[in-house]
Amino acid sequence: MKKVLFATTALVMTAGVAAAEVAITGEGRIGLRYESDTGYYNDYNEDGVNDADSSWNVVNRVRVKFNMTGESDAGITFGAKVRADQAARANRGDNSSSTVGEVFVSGAYGKLTAGDIDGALEQAVGDLPEVGLSGLDFWNEFAYATSEEVSYVIIDADGIERAVGADASLLYEYSFGNANLYASFSDGYYGNTDVKRDDNVWALGVGYDLGDYTFGIGYENADYTINPFLVEDNDVVTAAFGPIGFDTPSETWGISGGTSWNGITFKAAYLKTSSDEDLLDYAQYGLGMGYEMSNGVGLTAFYRKNDFKNVEVDGRAFGLGASYDLGGGATIKGGIVDSKINFGDEDISNTLADFGLEFRF
Numbered sequence: 001m002k003k004v005l006f007a008t009t010a011l012v013m014t015a016g017v018a019a020a021e022v023a024i025t026g027e028g029r030i031g032l033r034y035e036s037d038t039g040y041y042n043d044y045n046e047d048g049v050n051d052a053d054s055s056w057n058v059v060n061r062v063r064v065k066f067n068m069t070g071e072s073d074a075g076i077t078f079g080a081k082v083r084a085d086q087a088a089r090a091n092r093g094d095n096s097s098s099t100v101g102e103v104f105v106s107g108a109y110g111k112l113t114a115g116d117i118d119g120a121l122e123q124a125v126g127d128l129p130e131v132g133l134s135g136l137d138f139w140n141e142f143a144y145a146t147s148e149e150v151s152y153v154i155i156d157a158d159g160i161e162r163a164v165g166a167d168a169s170l171l172y173e174y175s176f177g178n179a180n181l182y183a184s185f186s187d188g189y190y191g192n193t194d195v196k197r198d199d200n201v202w203a204l205g206v207g208y209d210l211g212d213y214t215f216g217i218g219y220e221n222a223d224y225t226i227n228p229f230l231v232e233d234n235d236v237v238t239a240a241f242g243p244i245g246f247d248t249p250s251e252t253w254g255i256s257g258g259t260s261w262n263g264i265t266f267k268a269a270y271l272k273t274s275s276d277e278d279l280l281d282y283a284q285y286g287l288g289m290g291y292e293m294s295n296g297v298g299l300t301a302f303y304r305k306n307d308f309k310n311v312e313v314d315g316r317a318f319g320l321g322a323s324y325d326l327g328g329g330a331t332i333k334g335g336i337v338d339s340k341i342n343f344g345d346e347d348i349s350n351t352l353a354d355f356g357l358e359f360r361f
Contacts, residue, residue, distance in 0.1 A: 031356015
């Protein structure tokens with residue numbers, strides 16, 4: 001059976017496309033996840049009292065990844081990336097843009113990617129190191145208006161919920177010397193129609209590598225404002241700010257810097273968002289660290305802070321993670337994240353932890 005499968009795969013990969021290549025990889029994980037307060041998201045009773053408890057949950061996931069590349073006779077490189085779980089959600093058989101996966105073309109004048117991508121600001125500034133087996137709600141990631149795999153729900157002026165950031169975006173990249181230039185754009189229409197979502201986003205960014213030092217700076221302009229806490233369906237936060245995003249135009253500046261020394265990496269980043277609604281002005285900033293030892297042990301840590309400028313809302317999160325490389329694509333991973341949002345007189349706290357095995361094929 002294996003021989004038949006391998007032979008069939010080889011024929012599919014090579015028939016009629018001598019210059020093309022299809023690489024199949026995969027990843028999986030198995031473990032346990034702990035949460036100290038499941039009501040952190042949405043378990044407040046009618047009196048506003050959180051009556052939820054802690055929980056233990058099984059962590060498991062498997063993904064198959066397809067990476068396709070080719071090269072034209074003129075030397076233009078092209079390709080596409082998609083995961084098996086993305087393929088199930090993509091638009092199939094119609095003429096609309098797919099909302100998942102990536103398709104790219106590159107040459108002497110740079111690389112152009114369409115699909116489920118990070119915007120130019122995130123490409124240049126980036127995020128803090130991830131901790132844990134499952135990401136632990138990804139408190140290490142800053143809030144960007146254009147972000148890979150993220151579609152935001154916002155409340156418009158008529159009080160109607162609608163999704164934004166869910167259509168395909170364009171990213172242009174160009175490198176010269178130690179500098180990397182980025183430009184991105186996400187259109188404001190549903191599919192290929194003329195029905196506007198009013199959520200255009202465009203961004204510019206520059207990254208620079210200088211030996212053991214890296215720097216990034218960028219700008220993002222959006223027709224909506226992202227909630228930096230990214231906490232869905234939280235009754236306390238939603239009561240004042242609505243869900244993940246707000247139907248108010250905004251612009252964001254960001255800068256980051258990092259260095260590496262003897263296997264230790266450090267990174268700092270700062271982002272400032274100005275909204276047309278003054279109450280939604282805020283800043284995001286944080287520090288991250290990673291350490292890869294020669295014996296296969298790895299350590300990661302981050303501290304992130306969100307501060308609203310004109311209202312009494314702020315929050316912070318810090319995380320610690322550890323891993324051990326077992327070889328052959330298997331790694332033991334675990335982490336802990338503690339987060340808190342101060343909302344006037346209300347404090348919303350949560351502790352997350354996980355532990356298990358990660359596999360890469």
